[in-house]
Amino acid sequence: MDHAQQSQYDAILFVSFGGPDKGEDVLPFLENVLRGRNVPKERMLEVAEHYHHFGGKSPINEQNIALIDAIRQELSASGLELPVYWGNRNWHPLLADTLREMKSAGVRRALAFVTSGFSCYSGCRQYRENIEQARKAVGPEAPEIDKIRVFFNHPGFINPMARNVRTALDSIENESGEKESGTPVLFTAHSIPLSMADSSDYCKQLQEASRLVAEQAKISKWKLVYQSRSGPPTQPWLEPDVCDAIRDLHEQGESGVVLVPIGFISDHMEVLFDLDTEAADLCQTLGMKMARANTAGTDP
Missing domain, CATH: 3.40.50.1400 (Rossmann fold)
Structure with missing residues (x-):
């Protein structure tokens, strides 16, 4: 400006x-979020537990x-x-x-x-x-x-994300202490219903942001995946889920993975729970090394 x-x-x-800022805020907050949406109560309570896992804040x-x-x-x-x-x-x-x-x-x-x-x-x-x-x-x-317009391809977002991806890649070392080459990268974003995705440029913009970051960070193996779906099981949402993608990489013989929360500007609850907790636990169970790139935050 x-x-x-x-x-x-x-x-x-x-x-x-x-x-929410505290435990008693969690359910009223989620009721605001889900008002008018066909989300099962069981799913709301499940998400509430994610917040309570971190003290309700x-x-x-x-x-x-x-x-x-x-x-x-x-x-x-x-x-x-x-x-x-x-x-x-x-x-x-x-x-x-x-x-x-x-x-x-x-x-x-x-x-x-x-x-x-x-x-x-x-x-x-x-x-x-x-x-x-x-x-x-x-x-x-x-x-x-x-x-202001959406910032998915703005250099102030792309540049710090590319730096963060390189840092995460460099943090994964093989058993000999040398840096891994060609570690696969999974760019993650919040899943949405297919009906919503079909009427917007959401997927196109996510692919473009991922491509720009991968190009700048010199990443050869990457894929866009999704996380945090919340709708009823009968409603189709964007896939693949990040945990399913990790399992696929394990079956393909990959020993490590870098997760990049491209769909988030900062470390929301979805990042802390779905990636740093659930995905990290899965990687540990599978014996895979995992690094999660930082979000852009205040870096731009």
């Missing part, structure tokens, strides 16, 4: 998914605070004096409450950065709908909000 663009806006709105909140602080520092270093507000889709601070605060502060028009970098209903359009719902709740004098 340059100074001419700054004159169009009074503030930055940082928009994220939200997450999502890592997303502290990471969002770090991202917001990095944005403020970057704006200040560029000579752009804009306040940064934070509003979530599913948990406090909720979007409507944040827009009320912005209205009270005299904000008329803000530029929204959404932490989801890929286009699909749940990752893009639903955020726009939530922003409009929040504006309606605030009333006719609610700030106007313009959303």
